[in-house]
Amino acid sequence: MPLRRPSLFAAVIAAASVASLASAVSPAVASAATAPAAAAPIPLLPSRTAPTAGDHLTVTVSHSGGPATDGTYELRCHPAGGTHPAARSACALLDRLTTWGSDPFAPVASDSQCTMQYGGPATARVTGVWAGRPVKANFKRSNGCEISRWDRFEPLLPATAS
Missing domain, CATH: 3.30.350.10 (Subtilisin inhibitor-like)
Structure with a gap:
């Protein structure tokens, strides 16, 4: 099975999971985890559809x-x-x-x-x-x-x- 990138849906679910986990730890962490300015891009896995530039x-x-x-x-x-x-x-x-x-x-x-x-x-x-x-x-x-x-x-x- 070829390597695949995670779907946008999977990325949204992952972000929601992080926010939920953060709110369970502390309300201050939850607001920081859900703030758009503080949000970091989710890294994508290497795939054959978007190959490594170093091949x-x-x-x-x-x-x-x-x-x-x-x-x-x-x-x-x-x-x-x-x-x-x-x-x-x-x-x-x-x-x-x-x-x-x-x-x-x-x-x-x-x-x-x-x-x-x-x-x-x-x-x-x-x-x-x-x-x-x-x-x-x-x-x-x-x-x-x-x-x-x-x-x-x-x-x-x-x-x-x-």
């Missing part, structure tokens, strides 16, 4: 089988930009992969049962910040699970020649 990644690809796709690229999202050759579609992919409570860049679980196949020598490293969290992920194509993980990240990672 940026550095992608380094080696041995992909295509000299044009090997190298280091900068990716900035919201709005899409940087030196990544498919910035807009890479940002859209990352938005789709980002859900509350999960790390889209998580490695393959160590207890996974993976097919014994080799997807080639391609490697990639992704570092930076995504959805307000630091990213430090390594990709390879050493078995079926790693190949699937790499493929799930195309076009952030290039399609390989192997």
Whole structure:
């Protein structure tokens, strides 16, 4: 489930709850809590509909089988930009992969049962910040699970020649 902003209704309920709690403590606190001039804006949670301005990644690809796709690229999202050759579609992919409570860049679980196949020598490293969290992920194509993980990240990672 994608991250969502609290609704205006939720913000009003939260403000009313603060005022009610304040009046139970002291009438002076209650008047201060409900005074419009003293009211502070309610902070909104980060969401994919209003992304963190700091979403940026550095992608380094080696041995992909295509000299044009090997190298280091900068990716900035919201709005899409940087030196990544498919910035807009890479940002859209990352938005789709980002859900509350999960790390889209998580490695393959160590207890996974993976097919014994080799997807080639391609490697990639992704570092930076995504959805307000630091990213430090390594990709390879050493078995079926790693190949699937790499493929799930195309076009952030290039399609390989192997």
